[in-house]
Amino acid sequence: MSALSDPAEHLALALTQGGMQRMTARVLAALLFTEQDTLTAGEITELLVISSGSVSTALKSLTSVGLIEKVPAPGSRREHFRFREGAWATLMSEQNQLVRVMREAAEQGIAATGEDSVAGRRLGEMRDFYDYLWRELPALIDQWKAHGSKG
Amino acid sequence: MSALSDPAEHLALALTQGGMQRMTARVLAALLFTEQDTLTAGEITELLVISSGSVSTALKSLTSVGLIEKVPAPGSRREHFRFREGAWATLMSEQNQLVRVMREAAEQGIAATGEDSVAGRRLGEMRDFYDYLWRELPALIDQWKAHGSKG
DNA sequence: TCGAGTATTCAGAGATCTCTGAAGACTCGA
DNA sequence: TCGAGTCTTCAGAGATCTCTGAATACTCGA
Numbered sequence: 001m002s003a004l005s006d007p008a009e010h011l012a013l014a015l016t017q018g019g020m021q022r023m024t025a026r027v028l029a030a031l032l033f034t035e036q037d038t039l040t041a042g043e044i045t046e047l048l049v050i051s052s053g054s055v056s057t058a059l060k061s062l063t064s065v066g067l068i069e070k071v072p073a074p075g076s077r078r079e080h081f082r083f084r085e086g087a088w089a090t091l092m093s094e095q096n097q098l099v100r101v102m103r104e105a106a107e108q109g110i111a112a113t114g115e116d117s118v119a120g121r122r123l124g125e126m127r128d129f130y131d132y133l134w135r136e137l138p139a140l141i142d143q144w145k146a147h148g149s150k151g
Numbered sequence: 152m153s154a155l156s157d158p159a160e161h162l163a164l165a166l167t168q169g170g171m172q173r174m175t176a177r178v179l180a181a182l183l184f185t186e187q188d189t190l191t192a193g194e195i196t197e198l199l200v201i202s203s204g205s206v207s208t209a210l211k212s213l214t215s216v217g218l219i220e221k222v223p224a225p226g227s228r229r230e231h232f233r234f235r236e237g238a239w240a241t242l243m244s245e246q247n248q249l250v251r252v253m254r255e256a257a258e259q260g261i262a263a264t265g266e267d268s269v270a271g272r273r274l275g276e277m278r279d280f281y282d283y284l285w286r287e288l289p290a291l292i293d294q295w296k297a298h299g300s301k302g
Numbered sequence: 303t304c305g306a307g308t309a310t311t312c313a314g315a316g317a318t319c320t321c322t323g324a325a326g327a328c329t330c331g332a
Numbered sequence: 333t334c335g336a337g338t339c340t341t342c343a344g345a346g347a348t349c350t351c352t353g354a355a356t357a358c359t360c361g362a
Contacts, residue, residue: 021320022320023320023321050321051321051322051323052322053322053323053324054321054322057321077329077331
């Protein structure tokens with residue numbers, strides 16, 4: 001048992017494009033593509049042929065953003081991890097933080113240039129757009145959560 | 152005339168977090184914060200204190216994704232550029248390509264694992280989610296475009 | 303066609319990021 | 333308390349990315 005399948009590596013690559021660390025993305029892909037319910041750090045290390053340090057870092061980061069979770073492992077000293085239910089919505093919400101940052105950057109710019117300057121008007125358009133997204137995107141995600149898993 | 156203001160640099164940093172090259176982001180910020188209608192490559196070079204090569208590359212890339220545009224410059228041999236109307240919606244659409252990539256990666260995974268395997272079910276959830284976004288996000292942007300600039 | 307002004311390209315220096323692997327910390331049963 | 337098994341940390345090697353600046357190409361009026 002070793003090496004991720006091609007589709008798994010491909011998925012990892014896609015996650016990478018979204019800004020995720022490469023090894024972190026591969027760890028997530030491993031947890032997605034395994035036929036087991038959970039994987040341990042040791043299993044992942046072996047599967048991906050990467051250092052234990054990388055696995056540790058990746059698991060820590062994925063856990064902290066809520067994409068995976070530790071599973072109580074009766075009768076095992078090793079920690080078991082699994083992909084978390086509803087994680088995709090979580091990932092999306094994470095990325096929406098960028099929308100907030102953009103809106104705030106616009107706000108800050110307007111404060112500096114004044115609402116009625118040339119730049120102020122450009123930044124006003126920006127602020128309005130990100131403000132709109134900031135209000136509408138959470139609603140979109142909630143709607144998804146509401147109707148279960150079928151769109 | 153030199154150096155971007157702090158709010159402008161801050162905005163550039165935000166763009167960077169969204170995956171934009173640093174110098175490209177600074178060029179875009181310069182075009183956003185200027186009180187002039189347009190800027191030339193030379194002006195930007197001077198303003199940001201960066202090489203002409205960087206400016207050229209940045210302008211090329213920003214133009215190609217539709218965030219800025221060349222403006223016909225009567226009586227000037229230099230090229231004039233300005234931030235493009237509706238550019239934010241364009242930027243958002245660009246980023247939505249990632250949603251498509253994610254959906255396709257899921258699809259590919261399901262094709263490999265089979266719909267009814269453990270992994271297949273996880274990937275099914277993923278596919279459904281990104282499929283949902285892929286259908287809904289363009290609608291959201293269109294709605295924004297429809298009601299002008301006030302949300 | 304010429305030449306001044308402007309824009310583009312790209313090799314390579316430098317900055318940055320990522321991963322490894324070994325040292326050390328932690329955990330838990332005995 | 334001890335020690336085997338497991339996990340975490342982090343300095344530094346190596347890989348990657350970014351920017352510069354000089355050479356080159358382009359453009360346009362005369």
